[in-house]
Structures are given as C-alpha cells and as structure tokens.
Amino acid sequence: MTRNTQHDRLAISRPIEGAAGKTGTWRVFRPVVDKEKCNACGLCSTYCPDAAIDQDLNVDLVFCKGCGICANECPKKAIAMVREEK
Amino acid sequence: MIDPRSHGALGRSIHNHQQELNTIPEIPKEKYILKCTSACAGCSDSLALRYVLKAAGPDTVLVVPACCTSVIQGTYPNTAFNVPVYNIAFASAAACASGMSNAFRAAGKKTNVIAYAGDGGTLDIGIQAMSGAFERGTDFLYICYDNEAYGNTGMQRSGGTPLGARTTTTPAGKTEGKKDIDAIIAAHDPPYQATACAAYPQDIFKKVKKALTFRGPTFIHILAPCPPGWRYSTEKSVEMGKLAVKSGMWVLYEREYGKLTIGAQSKAAMKKPIALEEYLAPQGRFKGIDTKTVEILRQRIAKNYAKLQAEEATP
Numbered sequence: 001m002t003r004n005t006q007h008d009r010l011a012i013s014r015p016i017e018g019a020a021g022k023t024g025t026w027r028v029f030r031p032v033v034d035k036e037k038c039n040a041c042g043l044c045s046t047y048c049p050d051a052a053i054d055q056d057l058n059v060d061l062v063f064c065k066g067c068g069i070c071a072n073e074c075p076k077k078a079i080a081m082v083r084e085e086k
Numbered sequence: 087m088i089d090p091r092s093h094g095a096l097g098r099s100i101h102n103h104q105q106e107l108n109t110i111p112e113i114p115k116e117k118y119i120l121k122c123t124s125a126c127a128g129c130s131d132s133l134a135l136r137y138v139l140k141a142a143g144p145d146t147v148l149v150v151p152a153c154c155t156s157v158i159q160g161t162y163p164n165t166a167f168n169v170p171v172y173n174i175a176f177a178s179a180a181a182c183a184s185g186m187s188n189a190f191r192a193a194g195k196k197t198n199v200i201a202y203a204g205d206g207g208t209l210d211i212g213i214q215a216m217s218g219a220f221e222r223g224t225d226f227l228y229i230c231y232d233n234e235a236y237g238n239t240g241m242q243r244s245g246g247t248p249l250g251a252r253t254t255t256t257p258a259g260k261t262e263g264k265k266d267i268d269a270i271i272a273a274h275d276p277p278y279q280a281t282a283c284a285a286y287p288q289d290i291f292k293k294v295k296k297a298l299t300f301r302g303p304t305f306i307h308i309l310a311p312c313p314p315g316w317r318y319s320t321e322k323s324v325e326m327g328k329l330a331v332k333s334g335m336w337v338l339y340e341r342e343y344g345k346l347t348i349g350a351q352s353k354a355a356m357k358k359p360i361a362l363e364e365y366l367a368p369q370g371r372f373k374g375i376d377t378k379t380v381e382i383l384r385q386r387i388a389k390n391y392a393k394l395q396a397e398e399a400t401p
Contacts, residue, residue, distance in 0.1 A: 065128075
C-alpha cells in the first residue's frame with residue numbers, strides 16, 4: 001500500500017474498459033455490414049455514440065448497444081439491423 | 087507557436103489558430119471515453135461528449151453536476167471517462183470550475199477546465215453560479231448539452247423544454263416557451279459563445295477547439311436529442327438533430343467578442359426551411375399538439391431568425 005489513508009478514503013473511480021458492463025447484451029438489433037455496398041466513408045464511425053465502430057469500420061459487438069444510428073445514417077444503406085436470436 | 091493563453095499575444099495568436107482551424111478538420115483518433123458508458127442506446131450526449139473531449143485533449147478536467155453525464159460514467163470504483171472528472175452538486179458546477187480554474191492558473195498550469203452540464207443544471211438550477219463565474223471572468227469553458235428536460239430523473243419539464251412538448255410533469259404539453267439562455271449569456275459579454283448540435287460532431291469539435299483558445303469564460307450550447315425523452319426510436323438521434331436545425335427550432339451560430347456569425351447549416355435553413363411538422367411529427371412528445379401552438383412556434387422561429395439576421399447585418 002503506497003497510498004495514504006486519507007487518499008484511500010476518497011471516492012475515486014479509475015478508468016477501465018467495460019466500466020458499465022458489457023453493454024452489447026442490451027442489444028435487440030445487431031448491425032450487419034454489407035462490405036459490397038460499403039464505400040468506407042466512415043460516417044457510421046463518426047456518428048456512433050459509443051465509438052463501437054473503429055477506424056477500419058469493424059463493429060465491436062461486445063459493446064454495441066444496437067441503437068441503429070449507423071444504419072440510419074449510412075448513405076449507401078450498407079448496414080442492416082438484424083434481430084438478435086436467443 | 088505563441089502560447090494562445092498569454093495576455094500580450096492574444097489577438098495575433100487567436101488569428102493564427104483560426105487560420106489553422108480552417109485547414110484541419112481532421113479529428114484525432116484518441117479516445118477519452120472508454121467503451122462503454124451506460125448511456126441509453128442512441129444517446130447524443132455521449133456522441134457530443136466524445137468530440138468535446140477529442141477537441142480538449144488529455145490536459146482537461148471535467149466538472150459535471152447532477153445530469154445524465156454524471157450517471158453514465160459507470161459503476162464505482164470504475165469509470166469509462168479517461169480524463170479527470172469532478173462530480174459536484176447541481177447548483178455548483180460553475181462555482182467549482184471557477185475555483186479549479188483559478189487554482190490551476192495560480193500554479194501556472196494551462197489545464198482546460200470544462201463544466202459540462204445539462205439544461206437543468208444550466209438554465210434552472212445552476213444559473214446563478216454560472217452567471218457569477220461569467221461575471222468574474224473565470225478562464226473556463228461552460229458547455230450546456232440540452233436535451234430539453236430533466237433526462238436522468240425521468241423527463242420532467244425544465245426551462246429548456248419547448249412550448250407544446252409533453253413531459254412527465256407537463257402531460258398536456260408545456261404552456262411556456264423555452265428560456266433563451268444564449269441571450270442571458272450574451273448579456274455577460276463573454277469573449278466567445280456558440281450554439282452547436284450533436285448531429286454535427288465536426289462542428290462541435292471545431293467550436294470547442296476555438297473556445298479553448300480564448301482567455302476568459304466561454305460558452306457552448308449543444309442541442310442533444312434524447313430518444314427516450316423525446317419519444318422517437320433510437321436510430322433517429324442524428325436525423326432529429328439535423329431536422330431541428332433545418333426546421334429552425336435550433337439555430338447554429340457563434341458570437342466572438344460580440345460579433346455574431348450564423349453557421350452555414352442554419353443559413354441554408356433560413357433560405358430554404360423545411361416544414362416544422364417534419365421535425366415535430368416523429369417525436370412522441372409533440373403528439374397531439376394543436377395547430378395554434380404550432381403556429382406560435384412558427385412565429386417564434388421567424389422572429390428569432392429575423393433577430394439574428396439583423397444582428398449579423400449590423401457591423
């Protein structure tokens with residue numbers, strides 16, 4: 001223990017991935033990218049509220065909440081929202 | 087490069103910086119929000135905050151009063167935010183940021199202090215602390231992200247709720263209009279203030295970058311469409327923000343040392359507006375709004391446009 005006792009008593013949260021759990025479990029619809037139609041404009045990545053789509057336009061399904069903004073904003077309509085199966 | 091925060095070179099360095107800004111719309115890849123916050127699916131607040139932090143960079147402290155942002159950070163002892171965040175009571179965000187900013191400057195640090203508050207914490211509860219901080223000329227950036235109601239407590243009406251919108255405390259539609267916080271801020275005569283919309287993240291990025299070059303209090307008011315509160319489906323968040331600008335319910339502009347510039351998107355909307363119904367119809371909160379109220383909203387939009395255009399035209 002390097003921290004002093006007063007520091008220990010402060011309520012400090014530390015940054016970590018998955019701080020709110022694996023939010024992908026919330027998802028009802030899953031984005032499926034049609035790479036044929038995609039022209040890699042990157043708008044999906046720009047507009048994703050949770051940065052679940054990276055620079056190479058791969059969707060991180062562990063954290064994607066399935067809001068569907070990417071599919072709605074895609075100018076080529078290359079993203080389809082498919083219902084998750086149990 | 088000259089330090090933009092030093093007193094003497096202020097004018098010139100800002101000018102240089104703005105020239106740079108026009109040529110670099112490149113958004114950095116660094117992320118200051120780790121995957122993933124507990125924000126609702128389709129939340130435009132987390133979208134806006136992503137770009138605010140990208141623009142501000144790692145040497146930034148966020149001061150967050152009670153609002154959605156204070157509840158989406160994750161569960162203790164973990165947080166999704168990769169910059170220091172100070173969570174503070176509703177009424178005191180600006181007061182806290184004020185002290186923090188003074189302490190940093192006294193220690194010779196240039197750390198950006200950003201108060202990031204919701205519309206309740208700005209327009210209603212936090213207004214006196216904010217007004218005080220602006221009057222004292224605190225060197226900080228105050229960002230109000232406006233989802234037009236108290237979102238995290240279950241959509242009660244706020245001063246930011248527009249006329250005719252249904253909330254849980256105005257089930258028949260609000261009978262009062264939206265408080266014009268930007269006019270209140272303008273009365274404090276800050277060096278820089280702007281409005282933005284979460285549907286235009288590059289615009290937010292540019293405005294935050296610009297605001298942080300000024301010494302003194304700066305203000306950015308961001309419209310943040312809220313799927314559960316405005317009652318539309320989650321995929322329409324960005325679309326809704328764009329419709330708000332196109333219909334004139336939200337106007338993008340910036341005011342620099344009192345000189346107003348209307349944003350390109352809003353100028354286009356002024357020339358060729360879309361029907362107000364296109365914005366109102368997809369939202370459940372405007373369901374059953376009567377034609378008289380729509381007419382009042384339309385008149386207010388026209389009045390607001392005329393006021394801003396007149397102000398922009400005056401040299």
